[in-house]
Amino acid sequence: MKKLILKYLTNSIDDIELNKLQDWLKEPKNQKIFKDFIIDDFNLNRMHNKVDVDTAFNNVLENIASKPKVIPLYKRKIFRYAAASLIAILISIPFLFNKAKTDNNNPIIVNNNIKTGTDKAILTLEDGTSVALEKGKNYTIKNIASNGEEIIYKTTPNANKKVKVNKASREIAYNYLTIPRGGQYHIKLEDGTQVWLNSESKLKYPVTFIKGKTRKVELVYGEAYFDVSPSENNQGSKFKVITNNQEIEVLGTEFNIKAYKDEDNIYSTLVEGNILIKSNLYENILSPNQQTIINKNDNTVNLVNVTDLYSITSWRKGVFSFKDMPLNKIMKVLSRWYDSEVIFVNKDTENILFTGILDKNQSIEEILFSIYNTNNIKYEINDKTIIFR
Structure with missing residues (x-):
């Protein structure tokens, strides 16, 4: 032993x-x-x-x-x-x-100001007021409550009869939840739908849904995991998620959408149930473990079968999972969580493949050292910038 x-x-x-x-x-x-x-x-x-x-x-x-x-x-x-x-x-x-x-070839730490990500978000109310939601900080107003890690919209007693309307626009009142770099947050919508938002993401949603009408939310950008409240719990109303290049219609299911502004593709991955994907002329019903990849440049759509669902959805469970992923893509994910910039001076290191599972509570130095210790890839940390030499 x-x-x-x-x-x-x-x-x-x-x-x-x-x-x-x-x-x-x-x-x-x-x-x-x-x-x-x-x-x-x-x-x-x-x-x-x-x-x-x-x-x-x-x-x-x-x-x-x-x-x-x-x-x-x-x-x-x-x-x-x-x-x-x-x-x-x-x-x-x-x-x-x-x-x-x-070791004579040690990594160089000039000044490390890179912090591990945490629960935080900016809530923008229908009147334009912004509220900072932070771990350890409670916030309550009307039917909204946050404990610093999640925000919950409670159903109002007269929700079936009256929907709050913005008088100026005569439209349903919307809130926005914006997750900065280095943040994450969980939200429970008024209909019971749960959404986990990853770093650098933004969600637009109604304060109150109109009962019996299609429930619509918009992932403005970023990554989100949806656990949708079924239609039978909401007077038969469907649920739709809108992004810039697609519409997803669901009846009660779990799925992940990755739609970052600085990436060319939108990835929609089904975990449970069924979803109907619509994008331009493309329309298809996905089964579990299927994923659509929409190219934002030419609007082409590819349907693929996912063999490693865990790596796609593990971020909401407190870990990052990478399977044979090039270092530059790994660092793109980590730079959002650690709110840092990454520079590759030695371009040969960008495409080295790595596999591993990382705890999101780890410091960036622990993660970078495991990379260094494995392949002797020298790095430098200067303020909030990581440089691979």
């Missing part, structure tokens, strides 16, 4: 060996052996006398049972989904970072 522990700590463990190690760790006595081995062989008490090893190890065991596997980015395909869920112990204890300090 010591050989397996060493293979795990050196990132050379495969699926079968990992399963054997995890089964072995189910016994409390083996957990103690594992912990003592790390302390004795790596002198963690001497090197990191401020580290609470017991707390770190307990966190590892909890991660095995309750959290997705956190897998650092690896270039070699042997680690595709084989790296240990126990990797949290190497994140909790700065062992790798101290080891790297002896």
Whole structure:
């Protein structure tokens, strides 16, 4: 078992060996052996006398049972989904970072002002008033309530009889929820529909839906995961999501839309149920695990079968999952969450493929170091800019 522990700590463990190690760790006595081995062989008490090893190890065991596997980015395909869920112990204890300090080709940290993303959004009310929603900050007005992590629109008692109307435009009153870079937010609409919004996204939606009429919202830009309240719970009314290049009609389902302003394609991926996609002359009903890709430049539409649904939707569950993805695309995703700029001086590094699962609570330095440690890709952090040399 010591050989397996060493293979795990050196990132050379495969699926079968990992399963054997995890089964072995189910016994409390083996957990103690594992912990003592790390302390004795790596002198963690001497090197990191401020580290609470017991707390770190307990966190590892909890991660095995309750959290997705956190897998650092690896270039070699042997680690595709084989790296240990126990990797949290190497994140909790700065062992790798101290080891790297002896390397003459260290990453350069000039001034790191890159913060890990968090729950935050800007709520724009129908009168134009903007409210900053932040983690740990409560906000309540009329039928709207936010606890800093999500915002909930409650059904008003007279919602079936009267709909709030903007007198100036004689239209239904809309709110906007804007998620900045470095943010995320969850919203529950008045009809019970839930929407998770990723960084750099904006949603337009009615304060109150007209009962029996088609419910419409607009993803102005960005990425959103929808869990739509079924029509039978809303007097038979359909639900539609509008983007700049398409319309999605649903009856009760879950799906993901990725429609960023700085990307050429719009990706709509069905998780459960059925959706009807309409874009120019294109019209098609999607089945689960199908995805449409709309090119915004020429409006062409491709329908594909998705083999890795988890990588598309994992962002709303607190992790980023990448499977054989080039580094430049990985960094585009991460730059939104960490509100940073990325520059590739060495263009050869842009297309190196990596696979891994990253915890969204990790610092950017932890993630970048796993990239560096795998392929020796030197990087520099200066203020809020990441430069790959």
